[in-house]
Amino acid sequence: MMTGTNHIVNGEISASDAAIDGLLSGVLAGLGMAVYIALAMLASGVAPLATLALFAPDPESGPLVGVLAHLAVSGIYGVLFGVGYAVLLRRPDYNPPVWLHAVIGGLYGLLLLLAGTLVLLPATGSQLQQIPLLHLAIGHLLYGGLLGWLVYRRVRRMEA
Amino acid sequence: MNQAASGTRLSSRWLWPARLAWSLVLLLAIWKLVLGTPLIYAEKQTICIEACAESNSPTVEDAAALHASGISLAEYASLSMLFFLLETVIWMGTGVLIFILRSDDWMALLTSAMMILFATGPVDYPIMRAYPSLGWLALLGFSLQNAFLFLFVGLFPSGRFVPRWMRWFWIPMVVIALVGDFLVDVFPAAAWIWVLWFPFLILGPYSQIYRYRKASSLVERLQTWWVVFGFSAMAGLILMGAFLEQVGILPDIVIQDFYFGLAGLMLPICIAISVLRFHLWDIDVIIRKTLVYGALSLTLGLVFFGAVTLLQSLFVVLSGQRSAVAAVISTLFIAALFSPLRRRIQNDIDRRFFRKKYDAEKIVEAFSAGLRQELDPEQLSERLLAVVEETLQPERVSLWLREGGPKR
Numbered sequence: 001m002m003t004g005t006n007h008i009v010n011g012e013i014s015a016s017d018a019a020i021d022g023l024l025s026g027v028l029a030g031l032g033m034a035v036y037i038a039l040a041m042l043a044s045g046v047a048p049l050a051t052l053a054l055f056a057p058d059p060e061s062g063p064l065v066g067v068l069a070h071l072a073v074s075g076i077y078g079v080l081f082g083v084g085y086a087v088l089l090r091r092p093d094y095n096p097p098v099w100l101h102a103v104i105g106g107l108y109g110l111l112l113l114l115a116g117t118l119v120l121l122p123a124t125g126s127q128l129q130q131i132p133l134l135h136l137a138i139g140h141l142l143y144g145g146l147l148g149w150l151v152y153r154r155v156r157r158m159e160a
Numbered sequence: 161m162n163q164a165a166s167g168t169r170l171s172s173r174w175l176w177p178a179r180l181a182w183s184l185v186l187l188l189a190i191w192k193l194v195l196g197t198p199l200i201y202a203e204k205q206t207i208c209i210e211a212c213a214e215s216n217s218p219t220v221e222d223a224a225a226l227h228a229s230g231i232s233l234a235e236y237a238s239l240s241m242l243f244f245l246l247e248t249v250i251w252m253g254t255g256v257l258i259f260i261l262r263s264d265d266w267m268a269l270l271t272s273a274m275m276i277l278f279a280t281g282p283v284d285y286p287i288m289r290a291y292p293s294l295g296w297l298a299l300l301g302f303s304l305q306n307a308f309l310f311l312f313v314g315l316f317p318s319g320r321f322v323p324r325w326m327r328w329f330w331i332p333m334v335v336i337a338l339v340g341d342f343l344v345d346v347f348p349a350a351a352w353i354w355v356l357w358f359p360f361l362i363l364g365p366y367s368q369i370y371r372y373r374k375a376s377s378l379v380e381r382l383q384t385w386w387v388v389f390g391f392s393a394m395a396g397l398i399l400m401g402a403f404l405e406q407v408g409i410l411p412d413i414v415i416q417d418f419y420f421g422l423a424g425l426m427l428p429i430c431i432a433i434s435v436l437r438f439h440l441w442d443i444d445v446i447i448r449k450t451l452v453y454g455a456l457s458l459t460l461g462l463v464f465f466g467a468v469t470l471l472q473s474l475f476v477v478l479s480g481q482r483s484a485v486a487a488v489i490s491t492l493f494i495a496a497l498f499s500p501l502r503r504r505i506q507n508d509i510d511r512r513f514f515r516k517k518y519d520a521e522k523i524v525e526a527f528s529a530g531l532r533q534e535l536d537p538e539q540l541s542e543r544l545l546a547v548v549e550e551t552l553q554p555e556r557v558s559l560w561l562r563e564g565g566p567k568r
Binding site: 014016017019020023024027057061062064065068069071072073074075076079119120123124126 | 403406407459462463465466467469470472473474476477496497499500501504
């Protein structure tokens with residue numbers, strides 16, 4: 001067990017470290033989701049750059065702003081997951097297997113999909129509504145699964 | 161440059177001719193600046209309508225952007241010239257400083273002359289356009305600058321070609337750099353000779369990597385690191401500028417006239433530190449801090465962007481309109497993340513790139529933790545010596561303990 005002053009005392013993680021874990025994992029998981037959606041749309045005949053431009057908050061912005069906005073938002077959702085994970089799941093005497101983390105992450109991804117498709121995207125008139133729901137659902141599942149797995153890995157590494 | 165080892169020190173026979181040659185380069189540079197600066201100023205005050213690639217004039221779009229920002233063309237021209245002079249002073253100033261401190265070293269003189277000519281680069285085309293009869297002198301400065309750059313890349317830092325066969329490629333390239341522009345000026349069909357520069361793109365890095373791995377002393381490696389750091393920092397800043405330009409955070413004209421110039425200043429500063437061997441040993445600390453704070457700034461920027469986007473969406477859902485509170489909350493959020501994120505990034509970078517330092521810190525950390533349980537002085541001494549051995553790796557280590565001293 002690490003003995004640094006910043007965190008991890010008796011297997012518990014401070015909120016700030018959990019947030020950082022979630023942030024970094026969220027950005028990586030968001031990258032995976034973006035790659036999947038770009039490839040899925042490519043199969044439907046939409047160029048990857050045009051797909052990435054859909055992620056931008058402003059329709060005028062290009063693919064670079066789109067991908068950055070997506071990674072940034074993925075990071076923030078990752079922070080929420082990281083903090084929630086530390087508060088609700090992480091216990092010194094309870095260590096669920098890795099696949100369960102991926103499943104919990106996947107459920108979190110589906111929760112985000114529901115919140116997004118039912119509330120956020122229609123209210124803001126986001127261009128993401130142009131992406132078929134199936135691709136969005138698989139993308140969110142992938143995002144959540146990766147997020148759960150990455151957060152678990154980071155926490156394990158810090159505890160090692 | 162390690163003078164004693166590399167023999168770049170000038171003998172008394174060559175000292176004054178070399179200094180005279182350097183003075184002629186300085187005179188040429190001053191002449192170019194005196195003649196070219198008013199020309200650049202005039203170009204900055206006029207709007208370019210066509211063939212704007214080689215012109216210093218703002219385009220119609222630039223002029224519109226300036227007008228929208230409330231800046232007149234005259235104000236822009238004055239600001240731009242002030243910045244040009246600042247850049248020139250830094251390039252030439254570092255070159256002259258190298259001459260003052262190392263004028264008995266021919267490699268230092270070469271570097272200094274190269275930097276002085278680089279300072280005058282922007283005035284070459286305006287002089288050639290305005291004074292065709294004097295254009296050859298501006299062209300001479302340009303050709304010398306390129307030739308010095310080739311020599312610098314081929315010879316730095318020891319003053320020798322490494323590997324030795326490299327000179328058979330390098331010397332013809334320097335000759336082409338010297339006479340190529342004049343040749344193409346007279347025979348435009350000879351423009352194909354610029355193709356011969358392509359090997360430079362491969363041979364330059366190859367030569368430096370080979371030299372670094374096989375032939376450089378510790379001091380020479382540190383010198384190389386400074387120059388590499390200067391190039392990398394400049395490239396990183398230019399990439400960031402291109403990004404800012406694309407997302408429209410800064411107008412094109414600001415990026416091109418000010419930001420890129422600022423990024424370019426990394427080079428003379430790092431080259432000067434390298435050649436003068438000033439604070440040479442600090443490069444590790446500087447690279448480490450640059451990596452940490454660069455990554456930190458990027459990540460915090462991304463978090464701020466994401467938080468604002470997300471919170472604005474929430475405000476639209478809840479109240480039907482955007483709110484400035486999103487920016488305030490996002491700012492507080494990144495303020496809270498600053499310290500833990502910096503610590504984490506520093507930890508990751510140390511683990512990946514500065515393994516020895518990271519391991520040493522871990523060893524000291526473990527030793528400090530073990531102190532609480534260890535009571536036997538002999539065991540403690542052994543552990544302390546082991547920690548010193550592992551972290552500092554000294555040639556010898558001994559521990560002196562005072563016996564029977566007063567208790568405190």
